[in-house]
Amino acid sequence: VIVYRKRGERYPPGPRGLPLLGNLFQVPIRKNWVDFHRWQKEYGPFFYLNLAGQPVLVLNTRKVAVDLLERRAANYSSRPRFIVSGEYLNGRCSMILVDDGDLYLATDASFKRICTEPQDLNPISTLQSDEAALLAYDLIRSPEQWSSHILRSVISSIMSLVYDLPPLTSLDDPTIVFLLEAIARLDEAIYPGNFAVEFIPILDWLPPWMAKWKRDAIRDHKVWTAKFEKMFDTVKSSFLTGETEQSSFCATLLKPEARHGLNDFESAWLAASLFMAGYETSSSSLMWFMYHMILFPEVQAKAQEQLDQVVGRSRVPSFTDAKHLPYIWAIIKEMLRWRPPAPIAVPHATSADDYYEGYFIPKGTLCIPNVWSINRDPEVFGSDVEDFRPERHLDANGNLKDALDEGHFAFGFGHRSCVGRHVANNTLFIDIATVLWSAKILPVKDANGKPIVPSVDQEVTDGILLHPPECQFNIVSRFDEVEMILQQAREDVMKSTRYSRD
Numbered sequence: 001v002i003v004y005r006k007r008g009e010r011y012p013p014g015p016r017g018l019p020l021l022g023n024l025f026q027v028p029i030r031k032n033w034v035d036f037h038r039w040q041k042e043y044g045p046f047f048y049l050n051l052a053g054q055p056v057l058v059l060n061t062r063k064v065a066v067d068l069l070e071r072r073a074a075n076y077s078s079r080p081r082f083i084v085s086g087e088y089l090n091g092r093c094s095m096i097l098v099d100d101g102d103l104y105l106a107t108d109a110s111f112k113r114i115c116t117e118p119q120d121l122n123p124i125s126t127l128q129s130d131e132a133a134l135l136a137y138d139l140i141r142s143p144e145q146w147s148s149h150i151l152r153s154v155i156s157s158i159m160s161l162v163y164d165l166p167p168l169t170s171l172d173d174p175t176i177v178f179l180l181e182a183i184a185r186l187d188e189a190i191y192p193g194n195f196a197v198e199f200i201p202i203l204d205w206l207p208p209w210m211a212k213w214k215r216d217a218i219r220d221h222k223v224w225t226a227k228f229e230k231m232f233d234t235v236k237s238s239f240l241t242g243e244t245e246q247s248s249f250c251a252t253l254l255k256p257e258a259r260h261g262l263n264d265f266e267s268a269w270l271a272a273s274l275f276m277a278g279y280e281t282s283s284s285s286l287m288w289f290m291y292h293m294i295l296f297p298e299v300q301a302k303a304q305e306q307l308d309q310v311v312g313r314s315r316v317p318s319f320t321d322a323k324h325l326p327y328i329w330a331i332i333k334e335m336l337r338w339r340p341p342a343p344i345a346v347p348h349a350t351s352a353d354d355y356y357e358g359y360f361i362p363k364g365t366l367c368i369p370n371v372w373s374i375n376r377d378p379e380v381f382g383s384d385v386e387d388f389r390p391e392r393h394l395d396a397n398g399n400l401k402d403a404l405d406e407g408h409f410a411f412g413f414g415h416r417s418c419v420g421r422h423v424a425n426n427t428l429f430i431d432i433a434t435v436l437w438s439a440k441i442l443p444v445k446d447a448n449g450k451p452i453v454p455s456v457d458q459e460v461t462d463g464i465l466l467h468p469p470e471c472q473f474n475i476v477s478r479f480d481e482v483e484m485i486l487q488q489a490r491e492d493v494m495k496s497t498r499y500s501r502d
């Protein structure tokens, strides 16, 4: 959508740009959330940018984000055009990037029917607990491969949740290799600045033989669709023959009351988009957790003290402990506040012209909720926003201030907020509780015996997601019985019907 300034309208404040190109070359690509946070001192809680004709509104405080994306959700819940990724690679059918038309409404209704409330997730809590025990076991046995263990565990849980697959034993599994390559390709396509057509949409008129980006994206879309349909069909066949009792997302989607008119092609894409949306965000959060534990050893010690009191030392933590472990929840909330994995979330777009606080916001405006800044809103979090302090989420008795309040905005806003957040919170809870119950997470030491704790400034970003600095850990059992208990848990998991199906 190219919208040129309408005469006589008062646009929100923002940096002055060049003729035609507007602010295109003023917006940093890497870590623009930090610059946007800084710019609010000059331009206020929301400001306007013009990226070669594309109007952009950056929302920097909770008030503005809630006023627009939640109170006016009917107008602020579409997505901007993502030409290469959303329209060609995903063929306009991935839930995350699709606009707010009929397909979105059907996929949203299907997903919300399946896991909109934490209690809907009971069927998958067993697989999450199983994966947590396997993760803790692997981390202690080979700490040097800690990041691969996290990836394996997260992918395995999501694949079981979506397709009812048995646990993944290796990242070399051909389906996983395929999916990870697809995600890397999608990330490259979404990355701002990689494809000129995103800023010069007229290039979309070029026929495929004249535009390599279009040829490649059309080809990849066909290959991906074939794979996603095959994965969906596998669940469908065993569902129809009644071979196994299944609780996976795809199996539930096959029940007429949950389908909301979606055909097999759309269902296959919905299932795949859950994997795409959930995998990198969840694994990055767990990697941040590991790093936080060496950066803030006192937080780790406090959590372990509570685990000892509530769980004891003769069994691994379970979901029944969740209510009694507020400090673990406070760590999760503070992690997602302090370093949100997606600091500018996913942009929303307006469906009609609007006015806010006397300023004109044209139809088709790309709205960026600057989660980084909103998570540092002093009106909400006080003056110590730069401190990592789980206690800010607890009352004087150490209970969660408001168990229903996320305590951060890392899951986005309004209708488009993350539909997988309860899945994500539960995965984080059981993984973090089990790992901290089992092991001390320590920094490795250099040749002089000095602990190596990289500075948080060395965090890594691809421009969309934020990952912790590269680091290594020394992960050691907290007490003698840990390995025996985890070994037993692992054997039980491997013997269970879900796992022995392979």
Ligand code: HEM
Binding pocket: 095, 096, 097, 108, 273, 274, 275, 277, 278, 279, 281, 282, 285, 341, 342, 345, 346, 347, 348, 410, 411, 412, 413, 414, 415, 416, 417, 418, 419, 420, 421, 423, 424
């Ligand atoms: C800590 C982990 C996670 C974080 C931080 C996260 C964050 C987000 C954010 C910021 C959005 C965009 C919200 C907006 O537009 O306002 C989103 C959307 C979405 N997430 Fe998550 N997510 C996580 C885990 C998951 C998981 C595990 C799943 C699936 C099981 C999932 C599925 C989705 C889907 C399908 C959408 C698109 C919703 C829509 O466009 O309406 N996410 N997530």
